[in-house]
Amino acid sequence: MALDFRVATLEDIDGLLRLYQQVYGRDYALPLGTDPEVMAREICEPLTTWLVADEPGTGRLVGSIVGNHDPSDGLGKLQGLVVHPDARGSGAARQAVQQLSDTLLSGDQPADSVYATARTNSTAPQRICLRSGFHALGIFPNLRKAARHETMVLLARHREGVLERRLPVPRVPAQLAGLVHALRSAGFALDTEITDEVPPRVPGGRTADHDVELVDAPEFVLRRFAEVVPDPARRFYPFHAPNIMLTATDGAYELYAQLSRSDGYCALIGTAPGFAAVGDDLQPLIERLGGYGASYIETLVPLDRYEELCRLLAHGFLPAAAYPAMRRESHGESEWFRDHVVMARTLQPLDFHDLAIDMAFQPFTEQYIELWKQQYLNTCGVFQ
Incomplete structure (x- = not known):
């Protein structure tokens, strides 16, 4: 009943x-x-x-x-x-x-x-x-x-x-080919060029180029975020608000994130003056977040933001999910919608042995696992 x-x-x-x-x-x-x-x-x-x-x-x-x-x-x-x-x-x-x-x-x-x-x-x-x-x-x-x-x-x-009414995506890096094919298999057409570019991985264990402070003051962080990241497109992260900030002591950048220490979830929400300013400091910042309780880190990126995707791929982020027509944008008198991709990095060992998924998710799962193996199980560097 x-x-x-x-x-x-x-x-x-x-x-x-x-x-x-x-x-x-x-x-x-x-x-x-x-x-x-x-x-x-x-x-x-x-x-x-x-x-x-x-x-x-x-x-x-x-x-x-x-x-x-x-x-x-x-x-x-x-x-x-x-x-x-x-x-x-x-x-x-x-x-x-x-x-x-x-x-x-x-x-x-x-x-x-x-x-x-x-x-x-x-x-x-x-x-x-x-x-x-x-x-x-x-x-x-x-x-x-x-x-x-x-x-x-x-x-x-x-x-x-x-x-x-989805906006076009001119090109994506080679490592997003599997995600594009998964989208197409799910019925979401995407006519884009898949380039041959595979961004080289930035090695872990390096020291940040800048001294960094972690600010855990949610109300201050929220106010500061509104001040220094005024562009709505750069603040787009639905139902999320930053509660911590990682900032270079010389003011070179500020990275805003939402972190739940109870379950390890962390979302990178925005940067000032822009993502490029973080540079190769992103790897040490990820390790800093891991030490502060993050076990899974994600960020939401427009699918047409090619350079940003390449930088995230170089720092170990992998495309885990896509969201077609996620964000509404006005262009003249018309409204269009921009596709986004969730780039994720897990700081815990993957364990899929009890995974129960419907067949609809198989292409997305397989492309992620294949990328993860290429990223972390590549044995080409073994020498006698």
């Missing part, structure tokens, strides 16, 4: 805490299911839609899903999907995903697209999204640590007419 999903209220927080505890135990990494204050803020946030389902007869909460909408970027995000074991098999999970994504993609200010991540301990969460109109877009290796570091997958669903 299908459940009725309704909008959550503050009175539901205790029931939600019990639900997440019953399903995940102590392994749930997000405060959405563990921190009452964070949950209360989300429920009261006008741009958040939190749906819950009550069990008929008992009234206990047996289902939950959260949707966030950023009208300025035209993006929606689904997270926190959970269904009590007693309610599984009823189609409740798919109903929740379908209902909430339909809501975000419609109305007076519809999102251009909605994305979600899904776990890989089972194919069920992935297939729920795939059957609700979402498409496979890639993987995030060792994304978050719950009981252990776990790989997640990325999916997105677009509003009708958006994908037909």
Whole structure:
């Protein structure tokens, strides 16, 4: 029997805490299911839609899903999907995903697209999204640590007419060929030149050219970021805000990141005066972040930003996922959409032996594993 999903209220927080505890135990990494204050803020946030389902007869909460909408970027995000074991098999999970994504993609200010991540301990969460109109877009290796570091997958669903207005991508480095082919196999046409250029790897263990300070003062970092990175295109990182900063003591650059020390997730969000200013200091900065608790580092880059992609590849970042038509841009009287790519670097050993993925993600997974082997298992330098 299908459940009725309704909008959550503050009175539901205790029931939600019990639900997440019953399903995940102590392994749930997000405060959405563990921190009452964070949950209360989300429920009261006008741009958040939190749906819950009550069990008929008992009234206990047996289902939950959260949707966030950023009208300025035209993006929606689904997270926190959970269904009590007693309610599984009823189609409740798919109903929740379908209902909430339909809501975000419609109305007076519809999102251009909605994305979600899904776990890989089972194919069920992935297939729920795939059957609700979402498409496979890639993987995030060792994304978050719950009981252990776990790989997640990325999916997105677009509003009708958006994908037909993608901006062209003139060229991409050779190491993105596998990602381009994976996109094409997923039904996202991409007419681009794949160059022969393979950026040489910058060796690890080097010392930064500049003395560097790490600033862990979230409010100050957020204000500073708004001041020195005013360009919206350079600040585009949906649903993320920097909480730490790495800065050269001589002022040569400032690198802004969001770091969750509880699960090791780190996103590089922006740099001032620009990414090129970091130069080869990026490798020592990554090692500094690793020492401060980062185990997975990612950054979001427009797919047509060729030089930046080459620099990231040289520092060990690999293309893990793509997001076609992710960012809306105005050109004259018309609106177009720019493709982006997630460049990722894991600081923990990869462990895919328990990976359960739907076939839709196979091309993305295989291209990442092949690049990782070339990067870290190349034996051409063995000498007698």
